[in-house]
Amino acid sequence: MALTGCSWLFLSAAFLSAGAEISITPEPAQPAEGDNVTLTVHGLSGEVLAYNWYAGPTLSLTYLVASYIVSTGDETPGPAHTGREAVRPDGGLDIRGALPGHSGTYILQTLNRQLQTDVGYGHVQVYEILAQPVVTANNTALVERRDTLRLVCSSPSPAEVRWFFNGEALPIAIRLGQSPDGRVLTRHGVRREEAGAYQCEVWNPVSVSRSEPVNLTVYYGPERVAILQDSTTRTGCTIKLDFNTSLTLWCVSQSCPEPEYVWAFNGRALKNGQDHLNITSMTAAQEGTYTCIAKNPKTLLSGSASVVVKLSAAAVAMTIVPVPTRPMEGQDVTLTVQGYPKDLLVYAWYRGPASEPGRLLSQLPSGNWIAGPAHTGREVGFANCSLLVQKLNLTDAGRYTLKTVTLQGKTETLEVELQVARECVRGCIFSDRRSQSGALSPPGRGGKHRQRVDRRPQQT
C-alpha cells in the first residue's frame, strides 16, 4: 500500500506538473473559413475519464461546447455547440467547415479518476476568404495644389490594408496621408505626380484581394508656355524672316488638359484657336509681336509667350531706282540698288539682258571691279551695288540688268529700264523712243507732255 500510496503521490505530482503543460494548437495553424480544423491537445497524461471543451475565455457553462466520456465515447453537446464540433477519443476537438465565428479562445478541461480536473488553453483564428474591396474617391479629377484627394478602401471584412499606385507600392508622400487603419487616404494639395491608378488590397494570412483601379486625373498648368519655330526650334525673342517666305509658330506648354490657345498680333486677337500660327508670305505687314495665350479650362490658369517677327534685312525685295529719276542727255545717273543682299559675294551689271557681251562690270568681294566687254569707260560700280553712268548720251537709254550672287550661292537678277531725256535748245524735253507716254510728266500735267512725246517719231 505504501508503494501504492507512494506511487499515487508520485502520479499526482506528475499529473499536476503534466497538467500545467496541457497545450492546445489548431491544425492547420492559420485556417481559412471552410477548413476542417482540429484543436490538437498536447501534454495529456494519466488516465482521463472525461473531457469538457469550452469555446470562450472562462470555464462557464454557457461556453460549453461538448462533454465527452472516454470509456463510452458518449458526447453531449453544450450550449455553445454550433453543430460542427466533435470531440475525438484523444481529447482533440474537430471543427468541420470552421467559420470566422469559430475564432477565439478554447479551453479543455480534463477529469481523471481521482476526480481531479486540469485545464489547457488554446486559441484559434479562422480567417475569412476576403471579398474584393472597393476604392471610392470623392472626386477623380482634381486641380493640382488646390484640391484634396480622398480615397476610401471599403471591405466588409477585418483585414490589413495596403495601397497600390500604378501597380506599385504607394509613394511615401502619399502613404503619409493614411488613416491609422490604413483605409482612408487623404492628400491635401494633390500633385501631378499623384495622378494615376489607385488600388487597395486587403489581406490576411489565408487570402488577399485587390480592388479595381480608380484612375485619378490631376489638372495643372499651363506652365512654361513657349513659342517654337517650325515645331522643334526654340525661338529667341526675335525671329528674322526672309521676304516672301513662310513660317509656322507653335505654341507649347506643360498643361493638363491641353490648353485652349489664342493668338494675338501686336496686341490684337487673331481668329486662330489652334496651337500653331502660319505666316504664309512674309512682308513688312507681318512684322510685329506675336503672342500665344494658353488657357487651361480646368485650372482656369493661363500663360503666354511672345516673339517678335522681323523681315531679315538681307531679304527686303531688291529694287533699282535711277537717281535722278529722269536724267537728261549729258547728265550723270546713279542706278541705286535698295535691298541688295547683305551677304553679297559678287555682282555684275549688264547693258541689256545678262550676257557676257553685255557685261559692263563685275564687282568682287575685295571691292575691286573688273570692266566687261560693254564697258564704255563712263560706268563706275560701288560696293552697295549702285552703278554710276556718267555723261549720258541717248544710246545709254534702255534695259540694264543686275545679277547678284550671295555667299550662300543664291542668285538674283533684276532689271531696270533707263530713260534718257533729250536736251533741246528751247528747254523742252523729249524722251528717247523707249519712253512710256506720260513717263516724263509731273503729276497733273500729263496731257501736254504726252502730245509732245507722241509727236516725237515724226521728227526723227
Ligand SMILES: *[C@@H]1O[C@H](CO)[C@@H](O)[C@H](O)[C@H]1NC(C)=O
Ligand atoms: C472536411 O471534412 C469533411 C468530412 O470529413 C469532408 O467531406 C470535407 O471535404 C472536408 N473539407 C475540407 C475543406 O477538407
Ligand SMILES: *[C@@H]1O[C@H](CO)[C@@H](O)[C@H](O)[C@H]1NC(C)=O
Ligand atoms: C473630398 O474630400 C476632401 C477631404 O474630406 C474634401 O476636402 C473635399 O472637399 C472633398 N471633395 C468633394 C468634391 O467632395
Ligand SMILES: *[C@@H]1O[C@H](CO)[C@@H](O)[C@H](O)[C@H]1NC(C)=O
Ligand atoms: C484606368 O486606366 C486604365 C489604364 O489606362 C484603364 O485600363 C482602365 O479601364 C481605367 N479605369 C477606369 C475606371 O477608367
Ligand SMILES: *[C@@H]1O[C@H](CO)[C@@H](O)[C@H](O)[C@H]1NC(C)=O
Ligand atoms: C513669293 O513667292 C512665290 C512663290 O515662291 C512667288 O510666286 C511670288 O511671286 C513671290 N511674291 C513676291 C512678291 O515676290
Ligand SMILES: *[C@@H]1O[C@H](CO)[C@@H](O)[C@H](O)[C@H]1NC(C)=O
Ligand atoms: C498651317 O500650315 C500647315 C501646313 O501647311 C497646315 O496643315 C495647317 O492647316 C495650317 N494652319 C492654319 C491655321 O492655317
Ligand SMILES: *[C@@H]1O[C@H](CO)[C@@H](O)[C@H](O)[C@H]1NC(C)=O
Ligand atoms: C551707294 O553708294 C554710292 C557711292 O557711295 C552713293 O552715291 C549711293 O547713294 C549709294 N546708294 C545707296 C542706295 O545707298
Ligand SMILES: *[C@@H]1O[C@H](CO)[C@@H](O)[C@H](O)[C@H]1NC(C)=O
Ligand atoms: C554715246 O556713247 C557711246 C559709248 O561711249 C559712243 O560710242 C557714242 O558715240 C556716243 N553717242 C553720241 C551721240 O555721243
